[in-house]
Amino acid sequence: MKQKAIYPKVATDLFWVQFFWAFGFLGVLLVVQIIKTILSTTKGIEMNDYFDAVFIAANIFMLVIGIISTYGFLPYYVSNGVTRKDYFKGSAIASVGLSITIPIIASIVSVIQIFLVNLINLSILKDSSFDNNAGAEGSIIGEIILSIIFTPFVDLQSNWLLAIFVFALNIFIYYLVGWLIGSGFYRFGVLFGLISIIIAFLIIYAQDLLLSIALDLPVQDMFATLDFPIYVSVIGIFVLIAITLWMIRQLTKRVAVKM
Amino acid sequence: MTLTIEGTDLSLAYGYHHALKNLSFRLSENKIYGFLGRNGAGKTSLLSILASFREQTSGSLTIDGKAPFENPHVMQQVAFIYSKDYKDESDNVKEMLESVERYRPHFDGEYAQYLIQKFNLPLDKKIKEFSKGMQSALNVTIGLACRAPITIFDEAYLGMDAPTREIFYQALLEDQAKHPRIMIISTHLVSEMDYLFDEVLILHKGSVVLQEEYESLITKGVSITGAANEVDEFVQSMKLLNVQQLGNTKSVMVYGELTDRERKHAQQRGLEVGPISLQDLFIHLTEEGN
16 A cells, blocks of 8 residues: 655644744744834934844744754654654755745845835834954854854845845754754763764854855955855755754664653 | 564663563454563563664564564554653643644544543643643543554553543443454553453563463463362462462462363362452562562
């Protein structure tokens, strides 16, 4: 008997569950944004638009929901007769979907925001630019931490398609490293879990570097001399994603479900 | 549809601890199997391999000739119900049943509703706010309503009060009569649940020490009661399970069936021959030192 594949169902369900969480997250940021707008208007301070605000916060959001995926969803699916492979495929597809949906929603809200702000002729919105090389020279740890705080960014108004793409790529990688960390802890406990955090840092750092070079953004001094064509960066990023996915699959492929 | 479960030389080690040791068994009929064993005998380990929660260290386990682990078709045929941790479960019963239904091809939603009513579970309260007994009632509801060809209840009654357990047992028997499947029940409550079992497997220290039909199993042991010297003489060549003496009266449980001649003989000596319960048999078969 040929059975219909289950992973599309898993992907759909996981997408909606996580989208529901994302919706709450985006909602909270919207409220914050509205409050900031009111404060900026009365006090005349400049502020970021919604897209920028979501861009900064979404990394951590994606990291966290990535971490809980293996703990929350894997046992649930296996106990409902779904294989680890179907869970893996479904979850990977759902996270791609989520990574694309969040920046699209953020940019739509942002466009409305910019339209409204311009309509009533306020000039409170800052030009979006993150200083990608804010100090900290020499210390590699400092640079890694900086690369997490200042991720490569493209302004929505300069090239919206690229901006959404970079945003999506960024949060997707954060989701993946969260998933990797969660899987590391789930499979091998604390010690390997901690190692997986270090691996996750390195992945973020490498992705950051590749993306910065591709976008012609400033990079840390020790890599300042690096220069290669954009397609090398793009290939590099996709190889990085593939390696991360491969590691997650290896960790969860035969993992015993905790009861 | 009847599936065949076959375990051959199945072993499972957690580091240096061997939970299962070269265990072999075969289940091939749609009936209720009682899995009995003391704490740490390997019941849950065995059942979790059956449900693809983990892989064995060595040996083979097959369901209809196929290894269940990561086999999407086989995994869908097995439902494993155990005392789950619901402390983070913010769904209510309605949402939970809807999501299970999406992944269980034989799920009967109407029957699930019927059981929910019988167990008196609130539909819209968060499951994490349920008492342990209510959570267990929900678990067995899901387990029964899944109608999976292989349904496993691993001490699924934890926290249920006596009337609730009774509802569970009745529902289980009724549904098994209407929709026969391989039902595996592991339990400590032997005396309470023995009437449910068609066949019994006793696990001890990671091995199956006995697999037998319930009816023939309880005739396997008898208790002989009477004057101490008469009893001693009578049971001389028999396998003793337990000896109790009060004054001059001795009661001995023996393993093995009595022949008609032996029964007659016992009568002549004024000995009383009685049945022993599965509980007694279980306790004595799995006693320390055995």
